[in-house]
Amino acid sequence: TYTISSPSYNLKFSKFKIVNDKISDLQHIFTVTGPGGHNGSRILFDKKGFIYLCVGEGPSTGGGRSNTNKNSSDPASSWGKIHRFKIDGSIPSTNPIIKGNSTFNSIFSVGHRNPQGLALNPSTGDVWESEHGPLGGDEINIISSNGNYGWPAMSVGKNYDGTIISQNHDSVGITKPIYTWTPSIGICGITFITGKKFKAWSGNLIVSGLASQKLYRCVVKDNKIIQEEIILTNSGRVRNVIQGPDESLYVSVEGPGRIIRILPK
Numbered sequence: 001t002y003t004i005s006s007p008s009y010n011l012k013f014s015k016f017k018i019v020n021d022k023i024s025d026l027q028h029i030f031t032v033t034g035p036g037g038h039n040g041s042r043i044l045f046d047k048k049g050f051i052y053l054c055v056g057e058g059p060s061t062g063g064g065r066s067n068t069n070k071n072s073s074d075p076a077s078s079w080g081k082i083h084r085f086k087i088d089g090s091i092p093s094t095n096p097i098i099k100g101n102s103t104f105n106s107i108f109s110v111g112h113r114n115p116q117g118l119a120l121n122p123s124t125g126d127v128w129e130s131e132h133g134p135l136g137g138d139e140i141n142i143i144s145s146n147g148n149y150g151w152p153a154m155s156v157g158k159n160y161d162g163t164i165i166s167q168n169h170d171s172v173g174i175t176k177p178i179y180t181w182t183p184s185i186g187i188c189g190i191t192f193i194t195g196k197k198f199k200a201w202s203g204n205l206i207v208s209g210l211a212s213q214k215l216y217r218c219v220v221k222d223n224k225i226i227q228e229e230i231i232l233t234n235s236g237r238v239r240n241v242i243q244g245p246d247e248s249l250y251v252s253v254e255g256p257g258r259i260i261r262i263l264p265k
Contacts, residue, residue, distance in 0.1 A: 001013050001014075001041035001042075001043060001053065002014075002041075002042045003036060003039060003041075005036065008033065009033065009034060009035060009036040010031050010032070010033050011031065011032040011033075011036070011039055011041065012028055012030075012031055012055055013028070013029045013030040013031070013032075013041075013043075013057065014026060014027060014028045014029060015027050015029060015034070015059065015089065022054075023026065024082070024088055027089070029085065029089035030053070030083065030085070030089070032055055032078045034058055034077060034079065035058055035059045036057030036058065036059070036187070037058050037059035037060050037153045038057045038058060038059075038060055038113065038114035039055070039056045039114075040054040040055045040056035040112070040114055040115040040116065041054065041055065042054050042116065042117055042118045042189070043118070044118035044119065044120060044127060045087075045120075046120055046125065046127065047120070047125060048125075049086060049087050050084050050085065050086065050087075050092060051084070051085045051086070051087060052082055052083070052084055052108065052118055052127055052143070053082070053083045053084075053085065053106075054075060054081075054082045054083075054112065054115035054116075054118055054129060055078060055079055055080065055081055055082075055083065055110070055112075055115075055201050056079065056080065056114040056115060057069055057071045057072045057079050057080035057112070057113055057114065057151065057152070058071050058079040058080070060114075060134075061115075061152075061161060062152070062159040062160065062161070062163075062165075063113075063134060063151060063153070063154070063155050063157075063165035063166075064152065064153070064159065064163065064164070064165040064166070065178070065207075066159075066163070067152040067165065069152065070152065072110060072111050072112055072113065073110060073111055073148075073151070073153070074100075074151065075098040075099060075100030075101045075107070075110070075151040076100070076101070078106075078107070080110065080111065080113065080151065081108070081109065081110055082107075082108045082109045082110060082112060082115065082127075082129065082143055083106040083107055084106065084108040091104070091106050095107070095108060095145075096108065096145045096146035097146075098146065099112060107147070108143070108145060108146075109143050109144065109145070109146065109147040109149065109155075110147070110148050110149070111147075111148040111149035111150045111151045112129075112131055112149055112151060113131055113132060113133065113134070113151040113152070113155070113176070114131060114132040115129050115130065115131045115132075116130050116132055116187055116188045116189065116241075117129065117130035117187070117188055117189040117190035117204070117207075117208070118130075118190075118194070119190045119191050119192055119241050121142075121192055121220075122192050122194045122203070123171050123203060124223070126142050126143070126223075127142070127143040127203070128141070128142055128143070128190065128192075129141045129142075129143050130187045130188065130189070130190045130207065131149075131177075131185070132186070132187060133155055133156070133180070133181075133182075133184055134155060134157040134158060134159055134160060134165070134184075135157050135158040135159065135160050135162070135183075135184065136156065136157035136158060136180075136181070136182030136183055136184050137155045137157025137158075137165075137180050137181075137182055137184070138150070138157075138180060138181040138182075138184045138185055138187040139177035139179070139180050139187075139195065140177055140178050140179040140180075140187075140190075140205075140218075140225065141175065141177050141178065142175075142178055142223060144170060144175065147175045147202070148173055148174055148175060149168075149174070149175050150169050150171070150174045150175075152165075152171050153165075153166065153171075154166040154168075154171065154174060155238040156168065156169070156180050156182065157180075157182060157184065170251035171246060172203065172213050178223060178224055178225065179218070179224075179225040184211055185207075185209035185210075185211060185212040185214065185216070186209050186210030186211030186212060186237070187207060187208070187209060187210075187247060188208045188209065188210050188238065188240060189208045189239060189240030189242070189252075190205060190207050190208070190241070191205075191241050191242050191243055191249075192204070192205055192206070192220075192243075193205075193206060193243060193249075194243065194247075195243075195246070195247040195249070196247070197246075197247035197264055198247070198264050199264070201217065203220060203265075204217050204218060204219055204220060205217075205218040205220050205225065206218070206231075206241050206243075207228075207241075207251065208236055208238035208239060208240055208241050208251070210237045210238065210239065210254075211237075213233065213234065213235065213236055213237055213238060214227065214229070214230050214232060214233045214238065215230070215231050215232035215233075215238050215241060215251060216228050216230055217229045217230075217231045219237065231262070232251065232260070232262070235253050235260060236253040236254050236255035236256070236258075237249075237253065237254040237255055238251060238252075238253055239252045239253065239254055240252045246259050248262065248263055249261070249262040250262075
């Protein structure tokens, strides 16, 4: 995924082949147009032949009754959604019919502000998502078909002017986050630890923080985060984390930009 800002704003979801270290056969699968801002754009492949794409709400206008950007809750808008495609880029017939639409399309879930990370839980096969809150309220969500995650009506974070959005996510039809951070950590990429290299950490969720400039290890039990520990700090803004084929953790950091490899002690 990438964005083009001129002459008009487009968020592109594309595929291409790599032959002898060169790009060929570029094909655009999906395009989101309109004013940019919160873009999202993480991609995830699951084990059932689907690709998930998260897209942010576009321009940020805050949450609550004063919010003028209803993209996230608008079934006709591609912004503020998680989309699901087949590996060839086509739309699965098992995608949900979102209320307000007459048929299914690429939209899998709604009500997202600015999703920054997607990860597949290896023990359940569920899609987990990390999402920026406003002033507080960064979220971890488990994504379900036809789920509504509340934005812009609901967030435990405040607007940047200090006004309250909602006290909680307690409303009919709204899926609550399983975990939140206040103050915001600037949550970004996430990954689950698998394999035997990290032993007791297997099954833990690793979470990156931009604003906090920290990397977190979150202990997961019964689809809940029950404990967190900081495992990297003072290294810059942490953008993403993945576990490589060698089972080491690879962390991308800004300021200056570099890759850090974490090994078990």
